[in-house]
Amino acid sequence: MEWIGEMSAHDWITIIAIIAAPILAIQAESIIQRKREKKQRKIDIFTTLMATRATPLSQEHVEALNKIDIEYYDNSSVRELWKALLDCYANFPQNQSMPNFQNLLDTKREEAKDRLSDLLYEMAKTLGYKFDKVHLKRAAYLPRGHFEETFEKNLIRKGILGLLGSIIKEKSIPVSVANRKDKTGV
Secondary structure (H helix, E strand, O other), X not given: OHHHHHOOXXXXXXXXXXXXXHHHHHHHHHHHHHHHHXXXXXXXXXXXXHHOOXXXXXXXXXXXXXXXXXXXXXXXXXXXXXXXXXXXXXXXXXXXXXXXXXXXXXXXXXXXXXXXXXXXXXXXHHHOOOOOHXXXXXXXXOOHHHHHHHHHHHHXXXXXXXXXXHHHHHOOOOOOOOOOOOOOOO
């Protein structure tokens, strides 16, 4: 053990470096990997919101919005814009019998589009993408057929709910019989 006393400071530093370097390298790689994954989750939210911005009621869009508070926790500007959009959604007119309901609804929809565009713009800027707000607001593709299909599904759903509501209320199903003549006149 005499050799321990004969070791210079340089020798000790070399031994410590040999032992510590792999440990520090693993820790550094772990930190880098966590940062990469965090950025990827932010990108995933952004790309989902971009892909679904024409269909804000879609499940994917709603899920992505609800992840903002967690994944953008360290970005107060994104979270503030998300809160403004959420507040806009919370204040949509609900009572269809109120005067000017359709005008109020259209105004709120336009405000929601503006707020979503602001949110997407800030997220894009944070992630290093360059988009203008007009593009974010107007350049979403939604085929007319998709819109009509969604509209028809909602009509069917409301019709079935109305029928079920009347069945529950009346405890009966209204039925009427009609006489039809076949092509022969009989």
